[in-house]
Amino acid sequence: MPTTGSIEEQRRAACATREAILKVARRRFSSCGYADVTLRDIAADADVSAALVVKYFGSKEDLFAQASGFENDAEKLLDCELEHLGEHLVRTLLDYHDRTQGDPLVRAVFTSSRPAGASFRDNFESQLVTRLAERLTGPRARLRAELVCSHLMGLGASRLVLRTRAITAEPTEDLVALTAPLIQNWIDNPL
Amino acid sequence: MPTTGSIEEQRRAACATREAILKVARRRFSSCGYADVTLRDIAADADVSAALVVKYFGSKEDLFAQASGFENDAEKLLDCELEHLGEHLVRTLLDYHDRTQGDPLVRAVFTSSRPAGASFRDNFESQLVTRLAERLTGPRARLRAELVCSHLMGLGASRLVLRTRAITAEPTEDLVALTAPLIQNWIDNPL
Secondary structure (H helix, E strand, C coil), X not given: CCXXXXXXXXXXXXXXXXXXXXXXXHHHHHHHCCCCCCHHHHHHHHCCCHHHHHHHHCCHHHHHHHHCCCHHHHHHHHCCCHHHHHHHHHHHHHHHHHHHCCCHHHHHHHHHCCCCCHHHHHHHHHHHHHHHHHHCCCCCHHHHHHHHHHHHXXXXXXXXXXXXXXXXXXXXXXXXXXXXXXXXXXXXXXC | CCCHHHHHHHHHHHHHHHHHHHHHHHHHHHHHCCCCCCHHHHHHHHCCXXXXXXXXXXXXXXXXXXXXXXXXXXXXXXXXXXXXXXHHHHHHHHHHHHHHXXXXXXXXXXXXXXXXXXXXXXXXXXXXXXXXXXXXXXXXXHHHHHHHHHHHHHHHHHHHHCCCHHHHHCCHHHHHHHHHHHHHHHHHCCC
């Protein structure tokens, strides 16, 4: 019979495995879209059996729904005072790329392109675009928030999906310096 | 026996049908990715039989290859003197959205995310990014060309895939006025 300590250890290990599976699932769904990914691919990436993925998450659709949640990512992206938000957004996104080889905004693009993607699109809008728009002052806050997101999406698609040569090779801080001022401009200035 | 005139008419009709099928195929592949699209969907959109689509284009993979060609679109996008190219790029892309509900850059993102997408990514790079980079003067032309494309991709993804509310509702000329100066800035100014 396992001791309390080992139950706790098992719980922690299961939790770490769940996280690892979610992480590789996000990466796969970001870079390949939904339909071209199999549970077997994800299991292989996470170095576990496909049966374990099913045990923890259910079907591919279920795993996708859990991997596509936007709330945590949106919170991290927006966790900064307005005057430095442009820089924070780009840096957070690029760090996210480096850590996970994934991108929540690019995932949203792939997700919402699916026939059943309307609910994911709604999440993206309510959890990121609308929350950003509510923080902006002055006219046309909604449009400015969407332009910010559009800019970040283009950067993510170039770096992670098309992997265009120069953007991919550019050091994070240099890309931040180049693009953050444009994004900050939508944040600061009413149209 | 048909007269010469009617053969010519048939040829023209076949040509128009081919173009119509390619157009709806581009739209489907732009907004849904590859795997979620069937030949049957495309046939239905074009108001022809699936058998006719197969007769003209072969398999879905074959149709996809023909619909994903980048050359013509890249030529139209780049057909402008450098000093007005920013405006021309945005306007051409937004007009393309309105006419076809498709976007060549977004198609490139969906395409190159596929396991077999490397050759499409190469086309995108050689036909658009590299040709643009070759026209830019001053240092870091390649990076600047990629930033231009990244910007356009984000706009297309917002407008056609995520269909975010304000960007979608914004009149073409207003969106051109808002975004073209940022794109022109990458074109004009060495980093």
